[in-house]
Amino acid sequence: xxxxxxxxxxxxxxxxxxxxxxxxxxxxxxxxxxxxxxxxxxxxxxxxxxxxxxxxxxxxxxxxxxxxxxxxxxxxxxxxxxxxxxxxxxxxxxxxxxxxxxxxxxxxxxxxxxxxxxxxxxxxxxxxxxxxxxxxxxxxxxxxx
Amino acid sequence: xxxxxxxxxxxxxxxxxxxxxxxxxxxxxxxxxxxxxxxxxxxxxxxxxxxxxxxxxxxxxxxxxxxxxxxxxxxxxxxxxxxxxxxxxxxxxxxxxxxxxxxxxxxxxxxxxxxxxxxxxxxxxxxxxxxxxxxxxxxxxxxxx
Amino acid sequence: xxxxxxxxxxxxxxxxxxxxxxxxxxxxxxxxxxxxxxxxxxxxxxxxxxxxxxxxxxxxxxxxxxxxxxxxxxxxxxxxxxxxxxxxxxxxxxxxxxxxxxxxxxxxxxxxxxxxxxxxxxxxxxxxxxxxxxxxxxxxxxxxx
Amino acid sequence: xxxxxxxxxxxxxxxxxxxxxxxxxxxxxxxxxxxxxxxxxxxxxxxxxxxxxxxxxxxxxxxxxxxxxxxxxxxxxxxxxxxxxxxxxxxxxxxxxxxxxxxxxxxxxxxxxxxxxxxxxxxxxxxxxxxxxxxxxxxxxxxxx
Numbered sequence: 001x002x003x004x005x006x007x008x009x010x011x012x013x014x015x016x017x018x019x020x021x022x023x024x025x026x027x028x029x030x031x032x033x034x035x036x037x038x039x040x041x042x043x044x045x046x047x048x049x050x051x052x053x054x055x056x057x058x059x060x061x062x063x064x065x066x067x068x069x070x071x072x073x074x075x076x077x078x079x080x081x082x083x084x085x086x087x088x089x090x091x092x093x094x095x096x097x098x099x100x101x102x103x104x105x106x107x108x109x110x111x112x113x114x115x116x117x118x119x120x121x122x123x124x125x126x127x128x129x130x131x132x133x134x135x136x137x138x139x140x141x142x143x144x145x
Numbered sequence: 146x147x148x149x150x151x152x153x154x155x156x157x158x159x160x161x162x163x164x165x166x167x168x169x170x171x172x173x174x175x176x177x178x179x180x181x182x183x184x185x186x187x188x189x190x191x192x193x194x195x196x197x198x199x200x201x202x203x204x205x206x207x208x209x210x211x212x213x214x215x216x217x218x219x220x221x222x223x224x225x226x227x228x229x230x231x232x233x234x235x236x237x238x239x240x241x242x243x244x245x246x247x248x249x250x251x252x253x254x255x256x257x258x259x260x261x262x263x264x265x266x267x268x269x270x271x272x273x274x275x276x277x278x279x280x281x282x283x284x285x286x287x288x289x290x
Numbered sequence: 291x292x293x294x295x296x297x298x299x300x301x302x303x304x305x306x307x308x309x310x311x312x313x314x315x316x317x318x319x320x321x322x323x324x325x326x327x328x329x330x331x332x333x334x335x336x337x338x339x340x341x342x343x344x345x346x347x348x349x350x351x352x353x354x355x356x357x358x359x360x361x362x363x364x365x366x367x368x369x370x371x372x373x374x375x376x377x378x379x380x381x382x383x384x385x386x387x388x389x390x391x392x393x394x395x396x397x398x399x400x401x402x403x404x405x406x407x408x409x410x411x412x413x414x415x416x417x418x419x420x421x422x423x424x425x426x427x428x429x430x431x432x433x434x435x
Numbered sequence: 436x437x438x439x440x441x442x443x444x445x446x447x448x449x450x451x452x453x454x455x456x457x458x459x460x461x462x463x464x465x466x467x468x469x470x471x472x473x474x475x476x477x478x479x480x481x482x483x484x485x486x487x488x489x490x491x492x493x494x495x496x497x498x499x500x501x502x503x504x505x506x507x508x509x510x511x512x513x514x515x516x517x518x519x520x521x522x523x524x525x526x527x528x529x530x531x532x533x534x535x536x537x538x539x540x541x542x543x544x545x546x547x548x549x550x551x552x553x554x555x556x557x558x559x560x561x562x563x564x565x566x567x568x569x570x571x572x573x574x575x576x577x578x579x580x
Contacts, residue, residue, distance in 0.1 A: 023202065023203075024200070024201050024202060024203075024209060025197060025198060025199070025200040025201070025202070025203045025209070026198060026199055026200060026201065026209035026211050026212060027209070027211075029198045030211070052170060053170060053171060053174045054170070054171055055169070055170040055171060056169050056170070056171065057168065057169060057170070058168075058169075058170045064169060064170075064171035064172070064215075065215075065218055065235050066171050066172075066175070066212075066214070066215025066216075066218055066219060067171060067211075067215065069211070069214045069215055069218060069238075069240075070209075070210075070211025070212065070214055070215055071211075073210055073211055073214060074211060089242065090210050090242055091241070091242065091526070091553075091554055091575060092239060092240060092241040092242065092527070092556075092575060093214075093239070093240060094237060094238070094239045094384050094428065094529065095214075095237060095238060096236070096237040096403075096404075096411050096428065096430065097234065097235055097236065097237065098403065098404040098406070098411060099404075113386075113388065113423065113426060114386075114388040114389075114423065116388070118526075118553065118577055118579055119526055119553075119554075119577075121386050121388060121426065121527075123413075123426075133403065133404065136403060136411065136413075136428070138384065138386065138426070138428050140386065140526060140527060140575070142553055142554075144553055144579060236381070236408075236409055236430060237382070237411075237430060239384065239529050239573065241548075241549075241556050241573065241575065243548065243549040243551070243556060244549075258531075258533065258568065258571055259531075259533040259534075259568065261533070263381075263408065263432055263434055264381055264408075264409075264432075266382075266531050266533060266571065268558075268571075278548065278549065281548060281556065281558075281573070283529065283531065283571070283573050285381060285382060285430070285531065287408055287409075289408055289434060313492065313493075314490075314491050314492060314493075314499060315487060315488060315489070315490040315491070315492070315493045315499070316488060316489055316490060316491060316499035316501050316502060317499070317501075319488045320501070342460060343460060343461060343464045344460070344461055345459070345460040345461060346459050346460070346461060347458065347459060347460070348458075348459075348460045354459060354460070354461035354462070354505075355505075355508055355525050356461050356462075356465070356502075356504070356505025356506075356508055356509060357461060357501075357505065359501070359504045359505055359508060359528075359530075360499075360500075360501025360502065360504055360505055361501075363500055363501055363504060364501060379532065380500050380532055381531070381532065382529060382530060382531040382532065383504075383529070383530055384527060384528070384529045385504075385527060385528060386526070386527040387524065387525055387526065387527065
């Protein structure tokens with residue numbers, strides 16, 4: 001777990017991250033927009049808009065936890081992808097749900113806590129339109145080449 | 146965390162669980178079939194079929210981790226719902242990905258480890274058509290009324 | 291998981307936290323010093339000094355992960371105890387080890403992310419004497435009375 | 436995360452595991468006895484006896500969660516060490532506390548769920564003298580050489 005993993009390429013910018021999101025059928029379905037990408041800080045911000053398939057009860061406007069978990073995993077991954085320039089499989093992650101998210105888009109901020117030779121660890125905060133924290137994630141990705 | 150939470154009703158059977166899955170727009174989208182439901186053992190088994198929206202790379206037949214996480218959260222929840230007869234919000238959960246799942250349906254087995262007065266803990270195993278373990282989940286749900 | 295849990299008393303200050311640490315035989319053994327306690331921010335900082343029993347290899351000065359995990363659980367708990375003024379059992383927690391901690395004291399910062407009616411969630415960062423992050427924790431405690 | 440990590444040596448037996456536990460000052464302090472070691476099943480069972488330093492409240496006979504977490508991490512690690520024959524650092528782990536453990540030794544069963552090329556995943560169950568489940572752990576260890 002020592003030190004830095006070798007980057008494969010220069011860090012990716014916002015537009016390149018947005019392009020890569022479209023490569024995956026599932027991620028494309030998640031409907032994410034890259035808001036900002038800062039390789040120095042290891043921070044990516046994305047916005048997720050509601051879709052009818054993501055609702056808990058039909059017509060309630062409440063996000064089901066399932067898509068929130070999937071979004072956390074994905075945005076966390078792309079914080080490391082931004083720095084290392086290659087796909088990185090998820091090893092494991094944890095999600096804590098803090099408040100219902102209703103009639104709101106989600107703002108998702110992923111911050112790299114450590115990019116090691118073997119794995120990287122990323123924290124992900126999810127807030128609603130009022131800036132209230134609705135969920136937090138912590139995820140480990142494989143960085144070994 | 147002491148002892149048993151009050152059940153709201155008699156345990157739910159397989160058909161009733163299948164009916165309740167349809168109440169949520171997102172769970173409906175997950176496309177789950179209840180295979181078996183054993184309230185005595187605290188065990189529910191469901192089957193998840195692939196959909197094009199769940200693929201990692203388009204046309205590869207490989208499951209993205211996102212829907213696997215959402216399925217783990219949902220099937221784990223229904224193991225407790227079966228026993229307690231009411232909706233139970235997820236407090237938090239962890240997913241570990243063990244192997245890629247390609248060109249396969251998923252068999253998901255959720256087992257209640259503890260149904261306490263405040264929270265319940267459930268283990269979830271996900272296997273492919275060959276019986277290989279592809280992911281494991283551990284989830285905590287709120288059981289307080 | 292809605293809203294605020296009822297505090298039992300006014301928030302505890304640094305000296306009162308230090309006194310309460312001594313009530314538990316195990317926590318006493320952990321050898322923690324309260325550095326600061328800010329109920330408004332929901333942040334507690336403690337310092338943990340090495341003991342021979344905490345070493346990985348004898349005489350190496352390297353912290354074993356076991357005491358680091360126990361310290362994370364404890365300091366996280368006291369961030370909520372500070373706000374709510376009563377003992378709060380741990381529901382579950384996760385620890386990620388990021389770097390070896392060698393020949394150093396540990397500085398442990400716990401921050402309340404959410405104090406709900408049923409559970410509270412706390413993030414815990416552990417750094418060494420150089421300010422490097424050596425481990426992170428995320429923990430859920432029961433706040434229900 | 437594909438396939439088997441290279442073992443460094445033949446699997447370790449019960450006596451060799453017991454000997455290795457003594458190498459670490461902290462693990463020695465944990466006071467563990469190897470009950471059984473089955474490399475085929477990937478299962479190790481250990482017994483942990485109480486010590487005064489492990490008590491929550493002095494003289495209550497109740498285990499503090501801290502030593503339980505440390506024991507979970509350690510026994511889980513040795514399930515993989517048994518199979519691979521070399522030290523394996525912990526990447527991360529989760530502990531769920533299910534019931535108080537009072538006036539009892541702990542029986543700890545660790546089962547390897549997956550030993551991959553990069554990481555291994557182990558489940559750990561902790562029961563009291565009555566066979567009741569008091570805590571469960573799930574841990575990831577680095578298996579890369």
